[in-house]
Ligand SMILES: NC(=O)c1ccc[n+]([C@@H]2O[C@H](COP(=O)([O-])OP(=O)(O)OC[C@H]3O[C@@H](n4cnc5c(N)ncnc54)[C@H](O)[C@@H]3O)[C@@H](O)[C@H]2O)c1
């Protein structure tokens with residue numbers, strides 16, 4: 278049984294502990310301000326857990342996660358682990374956790390804060406007002422399909438994976454996406470590769486079937502290659518996108534840059550029971566780890582999603598969103614979202630966390 282108010286924190290590797298320290302600061306502050314009664318437990322996970330215990334997802338961590346209402350994850354992985362046996366790599370720990378907890382619905386919102394229009398990789402007029410939600414299926418598809426492996430065939434090695442989706446897996450992510458679309462702009466674009474893949478043919482058929490229960494939501498379909506192009510051509514045409522595990526992974530990193538940086542994109546991964554894991558969509562960023570410059574806002578916004586989606590504390594979530602908006606309006610930027618404009622104040626990871634806390638405080642005093 279999951280405990281209603283227990284949050285498990287998994288710092289992970291690389292910049293994970295740096296950004297989690299800031300997420301935790303905000304979580305502690307909001308817990309106190311809003312009297313939320315949350316209890317926090319930090320567990321070892323990913324490469325750090327492999328180093329300490331020989332496995333990226335120790336039983337004790339998995340049990341703590343099972344027993345929690347929500348999980349806040351930093352990031353895992355790094356070059357140090359690329360030579361470890363595949364089943365023991367940090368990424369396998371992450372996939373294991375998603376799968377064990379049944380976190381099939383991955384919500385990745387790409388929202389442009391107006392102050393960051395200049396940091397976007399697209400022209401400001403193409404991204405002004407961007408508010409897109411990518412709904413990525415997270416526990417199926419080619420990430421988990423069998424058979425998989427590398428084996429000797431006809432005197433050479435062959436690598437193979439299987440992209441597989443059952444009707445029920447497609448239906449449940451479809452329902453989740455239609456429900457989300459209904460609460461937003463009522464437009465859902467299902468992204469597939471139906472022109473080539475049988476698995477996508479079934480995906481499209483089931484999406485059309487699910488749409489019969491949502492006559493108020495407009496369903497469109499797009500091939501994934503076109504979707505990638507449309508995302509960088511005219512991203513505002515999209516309201517909600519629903520897609521498979523691999524396509525969603527790729528499209529969400531691309532969408533991140535529309536908002537200024539991958540350091541801005543939070544995510545929620547939910548199961549049927551509403552339990553959730555919350556994490557920035559980026560990785561452990563080995564190239565900047567230890568430098569104190571990682572942008573913690575994606576993690577802080579993941580805390581906001583946790584309050585909104587699992588803990589049903591919309592007011593506290595709104596307060597964090599407002600604090601982040603205020604900090605950006607004040608000109609505070611981590612390096613990744615700085616553009617060299619004179620009104621910008623470039624600050625480090627810790628200072629960004631502090632700025633959000635200060636903005637939350639102002640919100641309370643006001
Ligand atoms: N959920 C996760 O834990 C997760 C997600 C993606 C990748 N990974 C792992 O992370 C490792 C590195 O992967 P990668 O380099 O392909 O992707 P990455 O997302 O870690 O980094 C890509 C680029 O974005 C920058 N970046 C990422 N987050 C940032 C932030 N918060 N602030 C500023 N800049 C940021 C990095 O410096 C890097 O230049 C790999 O081991 C990968 O498997 C983990």
Ligand SMILES: CC(C)[C@H](C(=O)O)[C@@H](O)C(=O)O
Nearest residue numbers: 354368371372526558559560
């Ligand atoms: C680290 C990796 C397993 C993960 C994924 O591919 O799902 C990451 O890229 C993500 O987007 O969360």
Ligand SMILES: [Mg+2]
Nearest residue numbers: 526527530558
């Ligand atoms: Mg990814």
